[in-house]
Amino acid sequence: MKQKSKKSTKKSTEERRRTLVELLKNKGTEIYEELDKGNFPSFSVPSRSVSNIVYDKQLRQYILGSNVSLRSSRNMSQLRSFTQLMWLAFFANRLVNEKKSSTLRDIYYSSQAFEVDFEDQPESDNIIVDLEAVLRRPREDLHIFPEERSSVFGDLVIEYTVPGYEGKRSNLSDHPDGYLIGPSLSSAELVETSAELVIAIEKGGLFTRFVEEKVHKKFKAIIVDTAGQAPRSTRNLLRRLHDEMGLPVVILTDGDVYGEHIAMVIKSGSANAAHLRELTVPDAKWLGVWASDIEKYKLPTIPMTESDIKRINDLLKDPRYQEGNWKKQLEIFKKIKRKAELEAFSKYGLTHITDKYLPEKLELAKSL
Amino acid sequence: MSSNDSFIQISPSEFFYKNRDLAGFSNPSRSLYTAVREFVENALDACDQHGILPDVHLTIKAVEPEKPDPKPYILTVKDNGPGIDSKYVPLAFGTVLYGSKFGLKQARGMFGLGATMAILYGQITTNKPVTVKSSTDGKTQDEYELLLDIQKNKPVILKHETKEISKTGLSVSICLEGDYSKAGAKIRDYVYQTSLITPYATVTFDDPKGEKFRYTKIVRTMPPAPTILNPHPYGVDVETIKRMVEDSKFSIPTVDNKTIEKVRTELGLKKKDLNYSEIMSRAKKRWSSLSRYVRVVIAVMSFLKMDFDKLSKIRIDDLDISSEKISYWDFGESKSFTIDMDPESDYYRQLTNTTQGEMLVIFLTKRFQRVGRTTAEKFAEFAGFKPEKRIGTMTNQELVKLSDALQKFPTFLSPDPKCLAPLGAEPLEKGMKAFFNPDFISVVQRGASAYSGFPFVVEMGIAYGGEIPSGGTKVYRFANRIPLLYDEGSDVVLKVVNETDWARYKIKGDPPLVIVSHICSTKIPYKTVGKENVADRPEIERELRLALQFLSRKLASYMSKRGQAEMEKKRANLYLKYIPLVAQFCTELSGKKKEPDYKKILKEAVPVETKI
Incomplete structure (x- = not known):
């Protein structure tokens, strides 16, 4: 049974909360003092424009460059968004202090009670990203979660920190549908696990199949349903499972360019979250379905669309796809112009994927 | 023509009776409107000429309200003017061509003919007499009931009474066939616009449906009365010269x-x-x-x-x-x-x-306006006459030559505008303010100018915003203080307004804009007999254009100031809204109890006058 390493340099949930509260207070005090001195306060917001997003080879993820833009309350065109940012910090501070959770949509609606008007939800979403960039903390730390939920299943004991459940533990194999990766799970401490592996899978249907086929037992695995492109909370959980519990992470996706990129985002992050760390699992491995598997396993395929091809060409320019298997698979996709779904294995029987494909790929992964 | 044909001389009354269409009495609707105009304008003219601030009361009552139009109406116009001397009343109201408005100066009507025409029309259609009440001394009033003997062009006095009264003034009441359901809108427009251009008058109108329209005077000063002047050389023809030569003998x-x-x-x-x-x-x-x-x-x-x-x-x-x-x-x-x-x-x-008449130079300097001795001598040389040539000895051919030369001589001074009676910038502005209550107003009175020897002055006002509804530019046109209500399409004022590129003056879409244009002249060049639109004489068009350009530039500068002020206000409102919020949020964030003193930066950001 693996336990969380006591020596872990990673901050525990409580520690993260404490430093965040301090950070928020410092920011608030800064603004307060400027106002009191008769100055127009301002925020330095790291620029999230395309020109300021660079790939860091050492960190193996996209990061923001050094460009910052000043958002000043003196500037008429920035005053509104400055106030919005200020309000969000204020509201997040309440959430964190009162250990309450909110969602992106909830934030948008809550603003109205404070005379801080957002045009629409995309505007408030955007301010949330700004605050993440200012604080260099993911919105989950601020207790703000997306609506879409992905799930996790497996022998993992967690201890809740959310009010009313403090200290209460759960084993994530207790419920066969899996556990939603929501605010309370995201903020829970990871206590112990017997698993030796994390399998992230793109589709809910196969996630259920895996549970039914007891993949968690057969392979001593924790199964995570990413539900398409993995949400940030899911990516954060994967990273914590890797970092805090020392578990290797493997990824199963459809056999197409989007599947390959889902794996890449879990491994090295997205441009959208270039301002954040701790959302990536640089050691994660993409098991498949590779382009080369299509031929190898004689999978039924469908032709690619034009947008699929365009996406391949775009990604071929991405610095992360310049070498190794990532590059190789893209090129094969480009050559065969066909794609296969995970479900394609059903052609050879419903359990073919767990009985045959998975073990072979896991074996192969050891050498990657 | 055989010798049996005889020439019959007809009286002026008969002539007008046979040609009443010309004078605007072609049908019941038009006739009612024309009659209103004639009486109201006579009343205003009479007061103007005697320096009395006019109070004009117009009443139209149906004789039998239940009857459908057209039907007989009683039209009464009462004023506080000088009245008409009792002994002239029968002549003035009972004959055609008895008038007092001759001479070169600006007036609303020309010879007072229209009123008699209205009386004539009333008599023809209803066979009722005209009732005239007049008091010149404010003590006694003479009341006449008159019919017109059309063949003889003579008044028939049915009744004459005298009674005591406390005010001077004239009241004329006729019964005529009219159509108020058709003419009503036009009459109401006429009354409204007349009071707009006559802000020194009180005009009231009680219409047959029981509606009461009241326009009380806005200013208490009258524009200076015009003086009667000699004609300008450019404005005379051979016939006029012949008459003047006779006079000079x-x-x-x-x-x-x-x-x-x-x-x-x-x-x-x-x-x-x-x-x-x-x-x-x-x-x-x-x-x-x-x-x-x-x-x-x-x-x-x-x-x-x-x-x-x-x-x-x-x-x-x-x-x-x-x-x-x-x-x-x-x-x-x-x-x-x-x-x-x-x-x-x-x-x-x-x-x-x-x-043999005066010498040419004397004739010119004495009988024309703006001609001095030097000009007259230069003109004689230009025209090929000896300066001392006796005007009475000129042959018909020489008179034609003289008349042509008068038209062509290039250096006569422009006509004297003293015979004109513009309203004046200030009363116009006050009138427009009271009528439209706009955000912006500007008026201009151009200097006098002339076309073909007739002096004219253009006055114009522009008003924007306030209580003026959006929906495009509304143009009120006046000539010699008479509203021009219809037939706008071909009017020179409309032409000038429509040719203006409003975008240049920061006016877009359907602006809440009113333009009031007033042309004063001893002779308005009307395009049609209907006297509803002014012809586009280049001199008049130019003056209108310059006036409008002047006003438009003022409006543009107002619009840009208004734009800046709105921007400033918007800016101020932004700070007033958001800075207190920022203060509130950072106070809680920093864990402080008291809000920071943000008044200092609000003072800097919000100009004093926009602070609410």
């Missing part, structure tokens, strides 16, 4: 006591009586100092051979230069005499000169 002196008194004064014989020959020798001695008028009387006396006493007992009937005869009536003997004049006598030559 020295008329036969009426030898009355006044004339004799004048001669005595000039001869220094005020107290002293001399006999005939003594008078003559005295006159000879003083000849060079005598006025032309006295010289003519002396010349006549030389043939009559009479002293002052005898002279005062005769009346000269004819003085025929060509046949060298003078005829006179002797009161003492109650008999007519004719005597011969000696053509060799110096006195005969004096009379000849007189009847």
